[in-house]
Amino acid sequence: xxxxxxxxxxxxxxxxxxSLTCSVSGFSISTGRYWGWIRQPPGKGLxxxxxxxxxxxxxxxxxxxxRVTMSVDTSKNQFSLKLTSVTAADTAVYYCVRRDAADGTSxxxxxxxxxxxxxxVSS
Amino acid sequence: DIQMTQSPSSLSASVGDRVTITCRAxxxxxxxxxxxxxxxxxxxxxxxxxxSSLQNGVPSRFSGSGSGTDFTLTxxxxxxxxFATYYCQQSYSIPSTFGGGTxxxx
Numbered sequence: 001x002x003x004x005x006x007x008x009x010x011x012x013x014x015x016x017x018x019s020l021t022c023s024v025s026g027f028s029i030s031t032g033r034y035w036g037w038i039r040q041p042p043g044k045g046l047x048x049x050x051x052x053x054x055x056x057x058x059x060x061x062x063x064x065x066x067r068v069t070m071s072v073d074t075s076k077n078q079f080s081l082k083l084t085s086v087t088a089a090d091t092a093v094y095y096c097v098r099r100d101a102a103d104g105t106s107x108x109x110x111x112x113x114x115x116x117x118x119x120x121v122s123s
Numbered sequence: 124d125i126q127m128t129q130s131p132s133s134l135s136a137s138v139g140d141r142v143t144i145t146c147r148a149x150x151x152x153x154x155x156x157x158x159x160x161x162x163x164x165x166x167x168x169x170x171x172x173x174x175s176s177l178q179n180g181v182p183s184r185f186s187g188s189g190s191g192t193d194f195t196l197t198x199x200x201x202x203x204x205x206f207a208t209y210y211c212q213q214s215y216s217i218p219s220t221f222g223g224g225t226x227x228x229x
Contacts (some may be wrong), residue, residue, distance in 0.1 A: 047221070048219040048220065061217075061218040102173065105173075109214060110157075110169065113166035
């Protein structure tokens with residue numbers, strides 16, 4: 001059973017960098033699949049942040065205007081998110097996800113999800 | 124970006140009711156449409172992928188249909204554990220985008 005677990009500071013000051021790590025168990029990142037991050041501001045909907053492949057190839061949501069960087073550490077079976085120059089608008093529950101896919105097709109979806117971690121941006 | 128609009132934003136229903144939620148995309152996304160369920164305080168869970176394919180382990184009372192720009196999630200007989208918020212998501216193009224959610228209440 002594949003499980004994902006987010007970790008990182010729950011409080012970040014404005015203008016600083018938000019850093020989160022997702023630890024994966026039950027599946028080797030090196031096997032393949034894309035891995036990613038999705039966030040949800042309190043009481044609001046879901047926003048896709050970006051995806052990264054185990055090789056390090058990544059693509060991000062343009063709405064975040066170049067503030068996002070993702071990385072993979074296959075030796076630790078983890079992947080990470082960095083979001084720079086944060087503001088209160090970045091306060092959200094951050095979920096790490098695996099992008100699953102139907103074999104032989106281009107259909108894909110997010111499964112499983114980590115339990116989520118709340119990151120608050122405040123001084 | 125492709126915008127996803129769900130309706131209604133909330134609905135009230137009773138156990139045993141048939142419930143239908145719609146999702147509309149601002150452009151043709153073929154059947155690159157997924158549905159998720161989120162219960163209070165938990166992460167979303169995939170229900171339907173590729174518009175109409177039921178994820179393993181999801182009860183058969185859930186079904187999805189549609190193609191192009193208009194999609195539907197149907198719960199044939201609402202159960203107590205189905206009271207939750209439902210989101211559609213398009214996986215046709217980057218950035219992937221979600222609908223605003225439909226809250227199903229008692």
